[in-house]
Amino acid sequence: MLSEQQVLIVGGGHVGLSFALLLAHHGIASTLLEKNSYPTISPNDDQTRSHYLDSRNTALSRRTVQIYEEIGLWSELQSHACRIDAVQISEQGSFGRAQLNKEDEQVESFGQVMENAWLGRKLLLAAQEESLITIIDNANVTAVEQQKAGVTLRFNYYDTDEHEQELQASLLVACDGRDSTIRPLLNIGTTTYDYKQTAIVGVVQTDKPHEHVAIERFSPAGPLAVLPLTDPEGDGNDDYQKGYRRSVVWVCPTGEETQYLEDDAHFLQTLQKAFGQRAGTFVAAGRRGAYPLTRVLAKQQVDGRCVIMGNAAHTLHPVAGQGFNLCMRDAHVLAQMISAQVLKGADIGDPTLLKRYEKSRQTDQKRVIRFCDAVVHGFTHPNPAIKLARNVALIAFDKLPNIKPLIANYAMGLKS
Ligand SMILES: Cc1cc2nc3c(=O)[nH]c(=O)nc-3n(C[C@H](O)[C@H](O)[C@H](O)COP(=O)(O)OP(=O)(O)OC[C@H]3O[C@@H](n4cnc5c(N)ncnc54)[C@H](O)[C@@H]3O)c2cc1C
Known part of the structure; x- marks a missing residue:
């Protein structure tokens, strides 16, 4: 059972891991649940690199x-x-x-520009070495329930027959990617x-x-x-x-x-x-x-004590290399707002605070979404007049x- 002022993060991709590290930087503990099993990596094994011509970046x-x-x-x-x-x-x-x-x-x-494998490896190592972060991999989240004073998450393990377990926290942040499991559990729809x-x-x-x-x-x-x-x-x-x-x-x-x-x-x-x-x-x-x-946008990014973040909140066209960078700005702002709450001794999952976070991110998010779409549609339109205008x-x-x-x-x- 977690103490009230802890954060549950579902999804340990680059955004989930970065968010956990941002929270730890502010002295805030989190438990991160990832559905896949993480590889075992050693801090001394820096030779693990992609082949010369084989990497995603x-x-x-x-x-x-x-x-x-x-x-x-x-x-x-x-x-x-x-x-x-x-x-x-x-x-x-x-x-x-x-x-x-x-x-x-x-x-x-x-x-x-960085290899994804390198970024993922360093984020995972840093999270594993951080005492404020608890990592649970192979986790199969089955239910999320919200109460007035907290949020309860149920899960079991993919690789064992162990019974369902329960975690409680003040705040849940879903960073579980484009095909998020948490979004539908919270009845949050998407526009695609x-x-x-x-x-x-x-x-x-x-x-x-x-x-x-x-x-x-x-x-x-x-x-x-x-x-x-x-x-x-x-x-x-x-x-x-x-x-x-x-x-x-x-x-x-x-x-x-x-x-x-x-x-x-x-x-x-x-x-x-x-x-x-x-x-x-x-x-x-x-x-x-x-x-x-496919562009996938969550119809809302906050529900009660839960926040939808990363690709689960907005999956964009990669044309301008903006998707992950936008997620990092979201994560940075939320971590700062939570930290300010902790300093005041206030509830970090306060739904009013989270709504304020959602509102504060709208301008940046809308601008990036519009920019990506303008580039995609503007530059692929075959009409000669539009092509001349582009030039x-x-x-x-x-x-x-x-x-x-x-x-x-x-x-x-x-x-x-
Ligand atoms: C071709 C391409 C190129 C790109 N290039 C750039 C670029 O140059 N710059 C840029 O800023 N962005 C770029 N992006 C966007 C960027 O890749 C994404 O924004 C970023 O990967 C989102 O990370 P995420 O952690 O939110 O999601 P994901 O990477 O999808 O991670 C989600 C994590 O959640 C886990 N998960 C899923 N479901 C559950 C569950 N039920 N329970 C627990 N865990 C779960 C998954 O296993 C995974 O680890 C690119 C995207 C593409 C497709």
Whole structure:
């Protein structure tokens, strides 16, 4: 049985683990339930890395990096982070082009690209080493009940015949992903939109070093992002240290993905055609994964003493690399509000406080959702007049002095 001022977190992905660590930073205890079993990892085993061309990656905004700095985790993470010094935006078959440079915007970088495996491993290790965090994996949540003074969660274990167990806390935060179990248990519905697009994600090698430039390119098939990556060390390939490794997110109409997944040569040729020589020649590709893209928005993010967070609250199109970064800003704000309650000796699951949290996040969330959709729909519209308008907009964006810092701040997650 937990004490009243504890938090239950359901879902131990990157958002659930980060939220637990944010709470611990404020001295607040939490119990995190994850349905899968976590691998056993040792703090000394830093060799566990993805293969050179085999990883999924996330672009972390400047704000997300600041949050990890604040909780003392960035020093652990940064060895596998690749800085983004410039962002190029262009469209296949068009003359418009825009570029953001860190020197012009007077920033250290626009963000950092990190392997998901590395981020997950470091978050899990930090959570396992933190005495304020209790981790229960293999957990099958069966019921959530709310009372006036607390919330009760029932679960059993997937891998044993043990009887159902019960946990109580002041507050429950569901970070259990797009297909959340907690959302329906709380009778919270969703609005969904099928983009009818699939993201193909992989790592490629080019014959030209990336020089820390991220490239966003729009093609008739869909948007394409190519991001710089760090070089894994220690496996004897000299090319690894030269910055030829890049992460690719290639979006195509759903149904067309098989050809890009199975045939390396065809995938590389298609990238080359869409990109020209901007990134040099694409010479090798690793295993690709496919992610059908649907926007899922919870109709409400707070119910009584329960908060819906992360992809469970808003699953977005990955075109602008905003999803996880938005979740981190949500998590940071909620952790701060809970901490202020603790300092006042007040109830951390107070439904009025949680409603205030929900309201405070609306502007940022709506802006990011609108931005992602505008990019997806605006840049894939085939109408020639709209295409011309896009070109003019890209040129204007590149030339007008006041727009760039604004957009750069949005992309870095520094304005909400
Ligand atoms: C192709 C692609 C590229 C992306 N690139 C970027 C990017 O560059 N930058 C960016 O900011 N965002 C990016 N995103 C978005 C980002 O990946 C997500 O926002 C982020 O992973 C959400 O994390 P989460 O922890 O909320 O959800 P998830 O990663 O889905 O984690 C949910 C966790 O909950 C667990 N779980 C589920 N159900 C239960 C249950 N009933 N009980 C207990 N546990 C449960 C799951 O096992 C899992 O561990 C990208 C997304 C895609 C698809």
